[in-house]
Amino acid sequence: xxxxxxxxxxTALWEPEARFKIxxxxxxxxxxxxGELGVVPPSAAKALWDWWATNPAIDVPAIDxxxxxxxxxxxxxxxxxxxxxxxEARFMHQGMTSSDVLDTCLAVQLARAADILLDDxxxxxxxxxxxxxxxKFTPTIGRSHGIHAEPVTFGLKMAEAYAEFxxxxxxLIAARAEIATCAISGAVGTFANIDPRVEEHVAExxxxxxxxxxxxxxxxxxxxxxxxxxxxxxxxxxxxxxxxRHLQRTEVLEAEEYFSPGQKGSSAMPHKRNxxxxxxxxxxxxxxxxxxxxxxxxxxxxxxxxxxxxxxxRYIGPDATITLDFALARLTGxxxxxxxxxxxxxxxxxxxxxxxxxQRVLLALTQAGVSREDSYRYVQRNAMKVWESxxxxxxxxxxxxxxxxxxxxxxxxxxxxxxxDYHFKQVDTIFARVFxx
Numbered sequence: 001x002x003x004x005x006x007x008x009x010x011t012a013l014w015e016p017e018a019r020f021k022i023x024x025x026x027x028x029x030x031x032x033x034x035g036e037l038g039v040v041p042p043s044a045a046k047a048l049w050d051w052w053a054t055n056p057a058i059d060v061p062a063i064d065x066x067x068x069x070x071x072x073x074x075x076x077x078x079x080x081x082x083x084x085x086x087x088e089a090r091f092m093h094q095g096m097t098s099s100d101v102l103d104t105c106l107a108v109q110l111a112r113a114a115d116i117l118l119d120d121x122x123x124x125x126x127x128x129x130x131x132x133x134x135x136k137f138t139p140t141i142g143r144s145h146g147i148h149a150e151p152v153t154f155g156l157k158m159a160e161a162y163a164e165f166x167x168x169x170x171x172l173i174a175a176r177a178e179i180a181t182c183a184i185s186g187a188v189g190t191f192a193n194i195d196p197r198v199e200e201h202v203a204e205x206x207x208x209x210x211x212x213x214x215x216x217x218x219x220x221x222x223x224x225x226x227x228x229x230x231x232x233x234x235x236x237x238x239x240x241x242x243x244x245r246h247l248q249r250t251e252v253l254e255a256e257e258y259f260s261p262g263q264k265g266s267s268a269m270p271h272k273r274n275x276x277x278x279x280x281x282x283x284x285x286x287x288x289x290x291x292x293x294x295x296x297x298x299x300x301x302x303x304x305x306x307x308x309x310x311x312x313x314r315y316i317g318p319d320a321t322i323t324l325d326f327a328l329a330r331l332t333g334x335x336x337x338x339x340x341x342x343x344x345x346x347x348x349x350x351x352x353x354x355x356x357x358x359q360r361v362l363l364a365l366t367q368a369g370v371s372r373e374d375s376y377r378y379v380q381r382n383a384m385k386v387w388e389s390x391x392x393x394x395x396x397x398x399x400x401x402x403x404x405x406x407x408x409x410x411x412x413x414x415x416x417x418x419x420x421d422y423h424f425k426q427v428d429t430i431f432a433r434v435f436x437x
Contacts, residue, residue: 005284010116010325013109014318020058022105023077026202027092028052030100030184033201034194040091047088048081055084074098095194097187099305103218104182106317108206110226113321114176117233120328121169125162127336129435132158136427139420140254140345141356146246150356151349151423154255154340159434161240161335166434168233175229178222182206183214188304216305220298223313227295230320234288237327241278241285244334248275254345258337277334284327291320349420353386354395360417361399361409368408378404 012018028048035042059080067076075098082089093101136155141148182203186194196210203210211218248256257277259265265272294316298309349356358379365375382398382405399405399414 005326006322007326007329010113010322011318013112013116014322016060016063017058019105019109020060020063020077021056022108022206023074023101024048024052024058024081025206026101026104026184027078027081027096029202029205030096030194030198031092031094033198034091034094037195037197039195040094041088044088044091047085048092051085072098074101095186095192095198096184097216099217100184100186102310103214104184104202104206104208106223106313107180107182107208107218109317110223110321111176111180111207113317113325114172114179114226116325117230117321117328118169118172118176120325120332121165121172121233124328124332124335125165125169127332128158128162128165131155131335131338131340132162132431132435135340135342136431137424138340138342138345139349139424140342141349148349148352148356150359151420153424153427154342154345156427156430157243158335159431161236161243163434164236164239165233168236171229171232175226177209179226180208181211181218181222182208183211183218185211185214185216187216189213189215215303217301217309220295220301220309223309224292224296224299227316227320228292230324231289231292234285234324234327237331238282238285240331241281241334244278244338245275245282248273248278252344252348253341254348255338255340257334258339277330281327281331281334284323284330288320288324288327291316351391353389353391353393354418355383355386355391357418358383358395360422361395361405361414364413364417365405365408370404370408374404378402 028045031040031048032045034040035045063073063076063080066079067073070076070079078089078093081092132155134155135158136153138154139151140154140157142150142152182199183189184194184199184202185191185196191199199210202208213219244255244257246252247254256273257275259273264270265274265276294312298312301309362372362375362379365378366372370378379399382402383395385398386393386395396414396418399409400411405414
C-alpha cells in the first residue's frame with residue numbers, strides 16, 4: 001500500500017490493530033457459544049468480554065515481540081490475550097485451528113471493504129447520472145477506430161458509463177455475498193473437536209454466512225472471484241479514464257480535466273494542461289487487475305490446506321481494495337469537475353464536410369430503388385473527395401451535383417438527410433432504459 005494512493009477509511013480496515021480486534025471477536029464469540037454448550041465454563045467468555053470492555057487497545061508491538069519468538073502470529077496473539085485476561089483465557093481457541101481465525105477475519109475484512117467500495121460506486125453513479133442529464137442532448141461525434149463515425153450526444157457517453165458501473169455494482173454485491181463466509185470447523189474441517197453450532201454462532205455475530213465445507217480453509221475460488229470482480233471494476237475505470245484522455249487531446253479538446261488555480265502541467269512547458277488524473281487512473285487500474293491473477297493461482301492448494309496463499313493475500317487484500325477505493329474516488333472527482341466544451345464538439349462534428357451523414361444517404365438511395373452496391377459506390381466516391389479535401393468540400397453539395405444520386409433523390413431529399421436531430425430521436429428511449437422512466 002502506498003499512502004499517496006490511499007484513503008483513511010479503507011486503510012484503517014487493514015491496520016494490524018483492526019485485524020487483531022476481529023481476531024478477538026472471533027475467539028470471544030466462539031468461546032461464548034462453547035460456554036452455552038457446556039464445553040467450557042461460561043465464565044471464560046465473560047472474562048474475555050469484561051476485559052475487552054475496559055481494555056479495547058491492542059498492543060501491536062507486544063504481539064509482534066511474541067511472534068518474533070513463536071514464529072506464529074495466531075499463537076502470539078493468543079499468548080498476549082492470555083497475559084491480559086488471566087487464567088480464563090485458557091479456554092479460548094478450543095477445538096479451533098489458525099485458519100478458522102485467519103480465514104474468517106479475512107472474510108470480514110473483504111466484506112467490509114466491499115461495503116466501502118459499494119458506497120464509492122454509489123457516489124460515482126450519482127455524479128455520472130448528473131452529467132448525463134446535463135448533456136443529454138449535447139451533440140458530439142461518435143468515433144469508431146478513432147475515426148469520425150456518426151453523431152451521438154455527450155449525455156449518451158455518460159449514460160453508457162453509468163450502465164457499465166451499475167453492472168459493476170451488481171457484480172460486487174454478488175462477490176461480497178460469495179466472500180462473506182465463516183469457517184470455524186477445526187483442523188481439516190471435520191468439526192471433530194468443535195461443534196458446528198459454534199461456527200453458526202460466530203457467523204451470525206459477524207454478519208457472515210456459514211461455509212458449507214471448508215476443509216481447513218475457506219475455498220479460494222471465492223477469493224478469486226472477489227479479486228477478479230475488483231479487476232473488472234478497475235477495467236471500467238480505465239475505460240472511462242481513457243475516453244477523457246482522448247477527448248482532452250489538443251486536436252480534439254472536447255472535454256478536459258479541471259485545471260485548478262496554481263496547478264502546473266509541466267516543469268518545462270508553462271502552457272501544458274495534462275490529463276494527469278486519468279493517466280494515473282489508467283496506471284492504478286493496471287495494478288488492481290494484476291492482483292486478480294495471484295488470487296486465481298491461490299485456488300489450487302495442497303490437499304486440505306497449505307499456506308502458499310497466505311503471503312499472497314497479505315499483499316493483495318489491502319493493496320487491491322485500497323487502490324480501487326482511491327481510484328473510484330478520484331474518478332468521481334474527475335467526472336464531477338469535468339470541463340465540457342459543446343462548441344468544440346460541434347466544431348469537430350462539422351469538421352469533415354458532412355461525412356457523418358453518409359449512411360442516411362446510402363439508405364435513402366436503396367429505398368429509392370438503387371441497389372445497395374450502387375448506392376454505396378455513389379456515396380463513397382463523393383465522400384472520398386470530401387475526405388481528401390480535409391473537409392473543405394461539402395458532401396451534400398457533391399451529392400446534389402452527382403447525376404446518379406440526383407436521378408434518385410431531389411436536392412431537398414438529400415438536404416434532409418443531413419439533419420443532425422435525426423440521430424437523437426431515440427435518446428429518450430435509451431435514457432429510460434438506463435435510468436428508468
